[in-house]
Amino acid sequence: MAEAAVAAELTSAAGLARNRVIQQLPLAKRIKYSVGAFLLSRLFRGLTVLLDGFDQLTGRRRDSYPDIIKSYPVRKNLTVRIFLPRSAPPNTKLPTLLTIHGGGFMIGHPADNDAWNRHFSSTHTFLVIALDYRKSPTSTFPTPIHDLEALIACILSDSSLPLDPSRIAIAGFSAGGNLSLSVSQLPSIRPHIRAVVPFYPVVDLSEPSAQKLLTRPYKPHLAGFRGSSVDYLKRLTGMFNWAYLDVGQRTDDPLLSPFYARPESLPGNVFFVACELDMLAAEAWRMACKLAGRPVPGDHDVVGTKESVAEPGRLITEGDERYAWEEVLEGGERRYRWLLVPDTTHAFDQEGMWQMIKDPVFVEDAKEKTRLVIDLVGKWLLDGPLKG
Numbered sequence: 410m411a412e413a414a415v416a417a418e419l420t421s422a423a424g425l426a427r428n429r430v431i432q433q434l435p436l437a438k439r440i441k442y443s444v445g446a447f448l449l450s451r452l453f454r455g456l457t458v459l460l461d462g463f464d465q466l467t468g469r470r471r472d473s474y475p476d477i478i479k480s481y482p483v484r485k486n487l488t489v490r491i492f493l494p495r496s497a498p499p500n501t502k503l504p505t506l507l508t509i510h511g512g513g514f515m516i517g518h519p520a521d522n523d524a525w526n527r528h529f530s531s532t533h534t535f536l537v538i539a540l541d542y543r544k545s546p547t548s549t550f551p552t553p554i555h556d557l558e559a560l561i562a563c564i565l566s567d568s569s570l571p572l573d574p575s576r577i578a579i580a581g582f583s584a585g586g587n588l589s590l591s592v593s594q595l596p597s598i599r600p601h602i603r604a605v606v607p608f609y610p611v612v613d614l615s616e617p618s619a620q621k622l623l624t625r626p627y628k629p630h631l632a633g634f635r636g637s638s639v640d641y642l643k644r645l646t647g648m649f650n651w652a653y654l655d656v657g658q659r660t661d662d663p664l665l666s667p668f669y670a671r672p673e674s675l676p677g678n679v680f681f682v683a684c685e686l687d688m689l690a691a692e693a694w695r696m697a698c699k700l701a702g703r704p705v706p707g708d709h710d711v712v713g714t715k716e717s718v719a720e721p722g723r724l725i726t727e728g729d730e731r732y733a734w735e736e737v738l739e740g741g742e743r744r745y746r747w748l749l750v751p752d753t754t755h756a757f758d759q760e761g762m763w764q765m766i767k768d769p770v771f772v773e774d775a776k777e778k779t780r781l782v783i784d785l786v787g788k789w790l791l792d793g794p795l796k797g
């Protein structure tokens with residue numbers, strides 16, 4: 410059944426053209442998306458604020474809660490969450506990772522990544538700062554990018570933070586991965602960012618979703634959540650895109666679709682982390698290859714393989730370039746790395762996913778792979794772009 414469904418998708422999507430300019434949707438679909446966006450955004454925002462306040466009062470997530478939560482006058486309603494490594498000597502300037510949460514540009518909160526941020530900070534002795542931005546549909550492209558620009562400028566000038574201004578990287582998850590690549594292109598920000606680490610990012614909004622669904626493998630033999638014949642993002646991408654993009658917007662704008670950015674417009678070090686069972690993996694693969702000067706896969710090329718090629722809870726870091734490679738160019742001035750996490754889905758490394766998906770096999774595998782990815786990314790930053 411799964412193979413038949415994919416074959417049907419392939420037939421229906423064959424020959425789809427890229428949508429270079431956002432067109433007006435039919436009225437019925439606009440009404441559907443409007444209602445869905447209103448309900449979803451209100452539900453998630455309200456629930457996140459309620460749970461975060463509860464955690465503050467009760468100490469329920471004491472081990473992963475940030476050390477400082479603050480806002481800056483330039484964006485009073487947007488807070489940043491600051492994680493200080495417990496093992497750092499006093500008065501030490503620290504390598505710094507700025508992180509940007511996901512949520513389709515419409516939902517999500519910096520608290521979503523608390524567990525990940527705390528783990529990274531503690532493992533690698535980093536200052537980690539989680540950023541926020543205004544959400545669609547009330548704030549469309551490029552508003553979130555300039556929110557991030559303003560917050561980063563405030564952080565860079567904040568003398569109370571123990572950051573080393575010569576050792577700053579930025580990472581983002583999903584939509585946040587897109588935003589990490591976008592804000593890093595701005596002339597006010599790019600000189601300060603040594604490296605970008607986009608996790609399972611959307612990087613090309615000109616490619617139709619129906620086509621993206623064909624470029625990931627489907628593995629029913631894995632069973633459970635990972636064995637589904639339908640990518641769980643399928644039902645959300647249309648609404649997310651409608652909410653974020655105004656009619657008439659060009660989708661090949663490099664700030665919107667970083668795939669179209671020139672290498673010199675981005676920081677020279679980029680580490681792409683993608684998920685094999687994710688409709689967004691292939692576009693990240695193409696962008697990584699394009700930046701690294703490798704042959705760029707075609708629009709219908711599938712990432713990874715239909716077979717399981719790694720033990721549960723393991724990565725493939727060498728010996729198979731479908732899953733991992735690195736290119737070092739210009740005498741080390743430019744460094745591009747690709748990692749495809751096998752047999753797992755979009756947002757596998759998020760604590761919220763582990764709580765929502767009642768699949769213990771998926772959760773156990775995801776937790777171990779999250780630990781390995783955090784270890785790998787931190788070492789890559791410290792041994793390369795942020796080497797002291």
